[in-house]
Amino acid sequence: MSAKKEDLLHVAEILFYNHGFHAIGLKKIVSESGIAMMTLYNHFPSKDHLVIEVLKRREERYMDHLRFFIDFFKYNGEYAESDSGPGSPFLRIAAAHCRWLNDYAAKGCLFLRAKEEYGAEPEHPIVLQVDEHKHRLREFVQSAEPSRSPEETLRLCLLLEGSTALAESENLEQVTRETLFMAERLFA
Amino acid sequence: MSAKKEDLLHVAEILFYNHGFHAIGLKKIVSESGIAMMTLYNHFPSKDHLVIEVLKRREERYMDHLRFFIDFFKYNGEYAESDSGPGSPFLRIAAAHCRWLNDYAAKGCLFLRAKEEYGAEPEHPIVLQVDEHKHRLREFVQSAEPSRSPEETLRLCLLLEGSTALAESENLEQVTRETLFMAERLFA
DNA sequence: GTTAAAATAGAATGAACGTTCTATCTAAAA
DNA sequence: TTTTAGATAGAACGTTCATTCTATTTTAAC
Numbered sequence: 084m085s086a087k088k089e090d091l092l093h094v095a096e097i098l099f100y101n102h103g104f105h106a107i108g109l110k111k112i113v114s115e116s117g118i119a120m121m122t123l124y125n126h127f128p129s130k131d132h133l134v135i136e137v138l139k140r141r142e143e144r145y146m147d148h149l150r151f152f153i154d155f156f157k158y159n160g161e162y163a164e165s166d167s168g169p170g171s172p173f174l175r176i177a178a179a180h181c182r183w184l185n186d187y188a189a190k191g192c193l194f195l196r197a198k199e200e201y202g203a204e205p206e207h208p209i210v211l212q213v214d215e216h217k218h219r220l221r222e223f224v225q226s227a228e229p230s231r232s233p234e235e236t237l238r239l240c241l242l243l244e245g246s247t248a249l250a251e252s253e254n255l256e257q258v259t260r261e262t263l264f265m266a267e268r269l270f271a
Numbered sequence: 272m273s274a275k276k277e278d279l280l281h282v283a284e285i286l287f288y289n290h291g292f293h294a295i296g297l298k299k300i301v302s303e304s305g306i307a308m309m310t311l312y313n314h315f316p317s318k319d320h321l322v323i324e325v326l327k328r329r330e331e332r333y334m335d336h337l338r339f340f341i342d343f344f345k346y347n348g349e350y351a352e353s354d355s356g357p358g359s360p361f362l363r364i365a366a367a368h369c370r371w372l373n374d375y376a377a378k379g380c381l382f383l384r385a386k387e388e389y390g391a392e393p394e395h396p397i398v399l400q401v402d403e404h405k406h407r408l409r410e411f412v413q414s415a416e417p418s419r420s421p422e423e424t425l426r427l428c429l430l431l432e433g434s435t436a437l438a439e440s441e442n443l444e445q446v447t448r449e450t451l452f453m454a455e456r457l458f459a
Numbered sequence: 460g461t462t463a464a465a466a467t468a469g470a471a472t473g474a475a476c477g478t479t480c481t482a483t484c485t486a487a488a489a
Numbered sequence: 490t491t492t493t494a495g496a497t498a499g500a501a502c503g504t505t506c507a508t509t510c511t512a513t514t515t516t517a518a519c
Contacts, residue, residue, distance in 0.1 A: 087496090103388045105293040108476055119497045121479085130477065191387050195439055199379050200291045217440035237441065238449050245433025251383055252405035253425065261426050268457060275466090296506060307467045308508085318507065 088126050090116045096137045100193055104134055104200045134197065135212050141193055142216050145183060146223065152179035153227070172227040173239050177266040180243045181259040184250050192247050235270065242266055276314050278304045284325045288381055292322055292388045322385065323400050329381055330404050333371060334411065340367035341415070360415040361427050365454040368431045369447040372438050380435050423458065430454055 094116035098107045109130055113120050127133040153175045170178075198213040225236045246262040282304035286295045297318055301308050315321040341363045358366075386401040413424045434450040 102391050103293060105291060106388060190390060191383060195379060195436060196387055199384055200294060202378060203290050214440060234449060237445060238453055241433040241437045241449060244436035245429040248383060248432035248436050249429045252402060257425060261422060261429060265426055
């Protein structure tokens with residue numbers, strides 16, 4: 084991947100996340116990333132393709148983040164104040180997700196936001212990309228602790244979505260604390 | 272309130288909810304509601320003012336819905352399959368909210384969506400309107416069962432946000448079932 | 460029935476949109 | 490050194506945006 088393309092995707096993700104997909108024009112993206120309009124169209128045939136690539140790369144980073152911090156919390160019990168040790172994978176996922184919120188996601192879930200903005204067409208490629216992402220995330224959670232029932236997996240996903248949404252309007256530290264408390268109550 | 276203004280706000284809310292705020296132009300709103308452009312500007316000085324009025328009315332309907340179904344579920348224990356009777360206000364709020372999701376909110380929280388689309392300016396009137404709405408909602412939850420701690424109130428709000436978000440990508444009946452299950456586990 | 464004010468339809472405005480075009484520049488292959 | 494292909498900057502295209510203007514019609518008061 085060329086350095087210009089990296090810059091482009093980096094700037095595009097920041098602008099899309101801060102302003103929304105329809106609110107940001109390609110001119111702002113190329114001017115802020117210092118590349119030419121035709122270079123953008125050389126790498127991506129349309130704005131929609133750029134959006135999809137941004138989503139793919141964010142999913143990759145989010146999943147890497149989860150995997151990294153699940154392991155990290157395994158050896159550092161800081162996901163909760165209890166003495167119960169490193170905790171189950173479910174608890175570590177909750178902690179890793181809250182860390183993601185703190186570091187990168189103070190303005191909601193970019194995937195849901197994309198689905199909301201393009202969701203009037205349920206077969207739109209961007210919408211399908213988001214649906215597939217949410218499916219993969221649920222499967223990741225399930226496979227992290229296969230002994231859990233599908234219902235328990237859905238409950239953890241609900242906690243993750245809830246913490247993301249609530250952190251948009253409430254104090255993140257409180258949201259994190261209560262998310263981990265609820266996860267312990269439900270999955271201990 | 273004139274009938275034309277009612278039509279305008281009704282159509283605007285549907286279009287905003289289905290397509291997003293930036294994606295919908297005023298021309299589509301006036302043409303779909305069958306009124307003149309200058310009539311819109313006679314009632315609302317700008318698109319932002321129209322958005323705020325749409326949000327105000329949706330909050331009113333949502334709160335009325337909650338109040339109505341909290342009472343309804345008080346005398347009809349259908350919020351859960353348990354035999355525990357009509358349940359606490361917290362449990363009834365969870366059930367009423369899931370009913371709202373089923374009837375009116377399959378595409379996420381319109382308030383959060385507004386905050387996300389206009390949130391680049393934290394002092395934007397639309398953003399402030401959303402912040403105030405979320406504050407009022409939390410106070411409503413707290414006052415519905417004053418014996419609950421602020422932490423418990425935040426936990427229920429997290430469940431509400433989580434069910435709204437998760438219902439965008441998962442089956443609503445499953446989401447409802449697990450939301451009520453979690454509420455019972457946490458607040459029984 | 461006349462008059463004053465409000466509401467109407469639809470065009471006009473200037474800016475921004477996604478996309479394409481053009482003409483210049485860069486850099487390796489021959 | 491010349492050739493060739495791709496990358497570049499930025500203007501141009503046709504459309505749509507929020508907002509304003511104009512000219513006509515409707516409404517209500519006297």
